[in-house]
Each structure stands twice: as C-alpha cells, then as structure tokens.
Amino acid sequence: xxxxxxxxxxxxxxxxxxxxxxxxxxxxxxxxxxxxxxxxxxxxxxxxxxxxxxxxxxxxxxxxxxxxxxxxxxxxxxxxxxxxxxxxxxxxxxxxxxxxxxxxxxxxxxxxxxxxxxxxxxxxxxxxxxxxxxxxxxxxxxxxxxxxxxxxxxxxxxxxxxxxxxxxxxxxxxxxxxxxxxxxxxxxxxxxxxxxxxxxxxxxxxxxxxxxxxxxxxxxxxxxxxxxxxxxxxxxxxxxxxxxxxxxxxxxxxxxxxxxxxxxxxxxxxxxxxxxxxxx
Amino acid sequence: xxxxxxxxxxxxxxxxxxxxxxxxxxxxxxxxxxxxxxxxxxxxxxxxxxxxxxxxxxxxxxxxxxxxxxxxxxxxxxxxxxxxxxxxxxxxxxxxxxxxxxxxxxxxxxxxxxxxxxxxxxxxxxxxxxxxxxxxxxxxxxxxxxxxxxxxxxxxxxxxxxxxxxxxxxxxxxxxxxxxxxxxxxxxxxxxxxxxxxxxxxxxxxxxxxxxxxxxxxxxxxxxxxxxxxxxxxxxxxxx
Numbered sequence: 001x002x003x004x005x006x007x008x009x010x011x012x013x014x015x016x017x018x019x020x021x022x023x024x025x026x027x028x029x030x031x032x033x034x035x036x037x038x039x040x041x042x043x044x045x046x047x048x049x050x051x052x053x054x055x056x057x058x059x060x061x062x063x064x065x066x067x068x069x070x071x072x073x074x075x076x077x078x079x080x081x082x083x084x085x086x087x088x089x090x091x092x093x094x095x096x097x098x099x100x101x102x103x104x105x106x107x108x109x110x111x112x113x114x115x116x117x118x119x120x121x122x123x124x125x126x127x128x129x130x131x132x133x134x135x136x137x138x139x140x141x142x143x144x145x146x147x148x149x150x151x152x153x154x155x156x157x158x159x160x161x162x163x164x165x166x167x168x169x170x171x172x173x174x175x176x177x178x179x180x181x182x183x184x185x186x187x188x189x190x191x192x193x194x195x196x197x198x199x200x201x202x203x204x205x206x207x208x209x210x211x212x213x214x215x216x217x218x219x220x221x222x223x224x225x226x227x228x229x230x231x232x233x234x235x236x237x238x239x240x241x242x243x244x245x246x247x248x249x250x251x252x253x254x255x256x257x258x259x260x261x262x263x264x265x266x267x268x269x270x271x272x273x274x275x276x277x278x279x280x
Numbered sequence: 281x282x283x284x285x286x287x288x289x290x291x292x293x294x295x296x297x298x299x300x301x302x303x304x305x306x307x308x309x310x311x312x313x314x315x316x317x318x319x320x321x322x323x324x325x326x327x328x329x330x331x332x333x334x335x336x337x338x339x340x341x342x343x344x345x346x347x348x349x350x351x352x353x354x355x356x357x358x359x360x361x362x363x364x365x366x367x368x369x370x371x372x373x374x375x376x377x378x379x380x381x382x383x384x385x386x387x388x389x390x391x392x393x394x395x396x397x398x399x400x401x402x403x404x405x406x407x408x409x410x411x412x413x414x415x416x417x418x419x420x421x422x423x424x425x426x427x428x429x430x431x432x433x434x435x436x437x438x439x440x441x442x443x444x445x446x447x448x449x450x451x452x453x454x455x456x457x458x459x460x461x462x463x464x465x466x467x468x469x470x471x472x473x474x475x476x477x478x479x480x481x482x483x484x485x486x487x488x489x490x491x492x493x494x495x496x497x498x499x500x501x502x503x504x505x506x507x508x509x510x511x512x513x514x515x516x517x518x519x520x
Binding site: 081141144 | 285288289292295296299300358361362363364365366367368369370371372373
C-alpha cells in the first residue's frame with residue numbers, strides 16, 4: 001500500500017484561534033479514512049487544506065506522495081471533493097447539471113445517467129435543482145463528485161440530510177469505490193457510518209488528533225475490561241475481566257441461571273467522550 | 281488554459297443568461313428602447329438626426345448596462361450559490377471561468393448592438409467597424425465588471441460598485457450636448473470616445489489626430505481596470 005495523504009505537524013490559525021494545532025496523520029492508498037469530531041473541530045478545514053482551498057501556516061502536507069504545493073492540475077483530475085459548500089446550478093435540471101459536469105470532466109453522459117439511477121434520482125431528472133429538497137441536492141452533489149471516478153475522494157458529511165434508504169445506497173456505492181481502489185477521506189458525525197465504512201478513523205478535537213486506528217483497535221484499546229451477565233431472573237451483573245469475574249460467571253452458570261454474557265466495548269462516540277470529556 | 285473547458289463553460293453561461301430573465305431583460309432594454317422610439321414615431325420627428333440619436337443612445341445604454349452588469353453579476357451569483365467552489369473543485373481555472381463570462385458578455389452585447397445599429401437605420405456597410413468600436417469601447421467596462429465580481433460577496437453588493445461606474449461613463453456621454461464642459465468630460469469617457477471614433481470613420485477621418493485621441497482614451501480606460509484587476513486577483517483570488 002502506498003501513501004496517499006500525509007500531514008506532519010500542520011498548524012493553521014484563524015483570527016479566533018488555532019483551527020489546526022500540530023495535526024499529523026497518514027492515509028494509505030485504497031483506505032477509507034474516517035475523520036470524526038464535533039462541529040468546529042477542524043474537519044472541513046483539513047479538507048480545505050488538502051484541496052488547496054486554504055494555505056497552512058506551518059507543517060507539511062503531502063498528497064500523492066508530493067508536497068501539496070506541487071500537486072498539479074493533472075493530479076487534481078484524480079480528486080473528487082464534496083463539502084457543505086458544493087453548489088449546483090439552480091436554473092438547470094438535475095440531468096442538465098450532471099451533463100454539464102460530465103462534459104467538464106470529459107466523461108460520457110451515460111456515467112451521469114448511471115449515477116442518477118443509483119442515487120434514486122432518475123425519475124426526477126428533469127426537475128430544476130431550485131425545486132429539489134435538501135436530500136435530493138445532496139445526492140446530486142454526490143453524483144457530480146463521483147462522475148469521473150476519482151482516485152481520491154474527500155467527502156464532508158456525505159450522508160447528512162439523506163433518508164435511510166439512500167444512506168444505504170450511498171454506503172454501498174462508497175464500498176464499491178473502495179473495492180475498486182479509491183481512497184476515501186470521510187468526515188462524519190455518524191458513528192455507525194464510520195464503523196461500517198472506515199478502515200481507519202482519526203478523532204479530532206479542537207484542531208488536535210486525539211487518537212487514531214481501526215474502529216476495532218480503538219474499541220479494544222479503550223475497552224472497559226468488564227463483562228455484563230444477564231441471569232434468567234433478568235438481573236444484570238457486571239464483573240471485571242479477571243479471575244474473580246470468571247469465577248462469578250462459572251458460579252452463575254453452575255446454578256443454571258446464566259442467560260447472556262457480553263463483553264463491554266465502547267462505541268466510537270463513547271471513546272470520543274472518554275478522551276475529550278465532550279459530546280459530539 | 282484549457283479552451284475545451286472554456287467552451288463548455290461558455291455554453292453553460294450563455295444558456296444561463298437566456299434562462300435568467302433578470303439579466304436577459306436588462307440586456308434587451310436598450311434594443312426595446314430603440315424599437316419603441318421607432319414604433320411611436322418619435323424618431324420621425326428627429327428627421328435626419330434620428331439615426332445618429334438612436335444609435336448613440338442605444339449604444340451608450342447597451343454598453344453601460346450589458347458590459348458592466350453581466351460579468352460582475354454572474355461571478356457574484358456563482359460565489360453566492362457556491363457553484364464557483366464546485367467549478368474550482370472540478371479543476372476549472374479562474375482564467376477559464378472568467379474568459380467564458382467575458383465571451384458571453386461580448387456575444388450578448390454585440391448581438392444587441394447589431395440590432396440597435398440595424399434599427400437605427402445607419403448604413404449597413406459601417407456595421408463591422410461599429411462592432412469593432414463596440415469591443416474597444418466596452419473592454420474597459422468588462423474589466424471593471426470583472427473587478428466588481430472579485431470584490432463583491434453576493435449579487436446585492438455588486439450594485440454598490442456598478443451604479444457609480446455606470447453613471448460615470450453613461451451620463452457625460454448622454455449629456456455631452458448640454459454644455460462644453462460636459463462635452464469635454466464626455467470625450468474622456470470610453471463610450472463617448474468610441475462613438476466619436478465611429479464618427480471619425482464615417483467621416484473618412486480614421487487617420488487623424490482626433491481618431492488617435494479617441495483610441496488613446498479607450499486604451500487608457502482599458503489599462504486602468506486591467507491593472508486593478510491584476511492587483512485584486514493577486515490579493516483576493518477569484519473565490520475569496
């Protein structure tokens with residue numbers, strides 16, 4: 001696996017204070033990297049730095065193995081970016097928007113039709129964008145970003161405002177892209193989404209990376225070392241993962257009272273809360 | 281610069297102009313004004329002076345409105361609705377984006393001015409030179425419009441910059457006949473210099489000190505906003 005993105009001690013300061021404070025992490029080619037954190041943590045700022053919409057104050061950013069300053073226009077043809085500020089032409093229909101961006105990207109209009117079908121937008125393709133709901137606009141924006149099958153995809157809250165069925169379809173599409181070798185840099189508030197899609201996650205708070213690793217690694221790293229036992233009478237008993245705990249489980253089992261045994265692993269949200277003392 | 285991308289953007293911008301009544305109607309007002317003058321017989325009352333009057337007033341209105349309005353309003357709308365960000369993220373360069381807007385402005389303005397020329401009843405053989413004059417006379421306003429596009433955050437704020445420039449170039453040209461001071465002032469504006477150069481051509485005095493002076497006025501007017509644009513672009517970029 002080759003390196004796709006690397007940040008080394010990146011700092012960016014706005015008038016209000018540090019947006020990013022010594023941020024370092026790495027994303028390998030073909031990975032889905034989830035960037036998690038509350039609003040204002042610096043997730044979108046990181047995407048803007050990586051896509052040259054902002055310039056860092058200090059540190060180093062590498063994209064495709066070269067400093068971001070040296071990333072060429074040809075390299076940018078391999079990138080797709082979806083942020084909360086992706087706009088669509090409101091006087092054009094959904095289909096016209098797709099056709100326009102397809103021509104701009106040099107891809108066939110059929111690719112646009114294929115994506116419209118996948119996003120559940122084909123039947124409403126003639127609808128002017130100004131008459132579309134927020135969820136529809138989000139799906140059109142996503143289709144625009146996916147038109148040229150980018151090698152590196154930046155997605156800022158891609159499923160925000162979508163209904164559960166479309167979220168499932170988007171997840172399926174992203175996993176397919178991952179299988180085809182696309183590297184995906186994903187920011188999300190949705191912990192289930194991160195758990196389902198990401199090979200690796202980084203938790204960001206106040207411009208600093210608090211922790212990173214695969215979702216499973218993080219859950220094990222921050223596990224409570226406790227086991228929950230439910231007895232036949234419905235009582236819930238929590239024991240530690242030690243000899244005394246094992247003996248307690250054995251004792252309940254011998255008495256024929258053992259119903260369920262579950263080890264306690266925190267979810268990503270609990271890990272965030274544990275590390276920062278703050279909620280998403 | 282990728283000319284293919286510029287061409288695609290041009291097609292989109294031209295379509296968008298047609299679909300946007302707020303802008304397309306404004307561009308047609310000078311033409312409608314000339315049609316109205318002709319249809320209600322006011323032009324007949326002017327006698328031989330009618331062609332000159334209609335061509336002058338129509339051209340001044342058309343250049344001042346279309347050249348100044350289109351680029352700035354269109355850039356500001358793309359900023360306001362974040363489509364400019366989508367274009368930049370689709371690997372479109374600022375130069376391609378702006379060139380497309382400028383070409384659409386020129387297309388619309390030249391079409392409107394050709395209609396005004398025909399409706400005014402001026403001799404058709406002079407049309408090609410008239411259109412060349414229109415390009416020269418409007419270039420400075422198009423560049424000012426591009427500067428406004430960079431400075432303005434949204435469509436509302438473009439008018440703050442557009443109106444003073446529009447008045448500066450339009451009023452002296454329209455009121456130049458009232459007294460000699462306004463006449464002198466008007467001769468220093470690009471549209472009046474352009475119309476004067478066209479008169480030089482019609483009088484067969486294209487190679488003359490007066491024609492050179494008119495050309496110089498227009499070139500100075502083109503240079504000023506071009507320098508301002510270069511400075512603003514370096515300082516703020518297109519998508520500030």
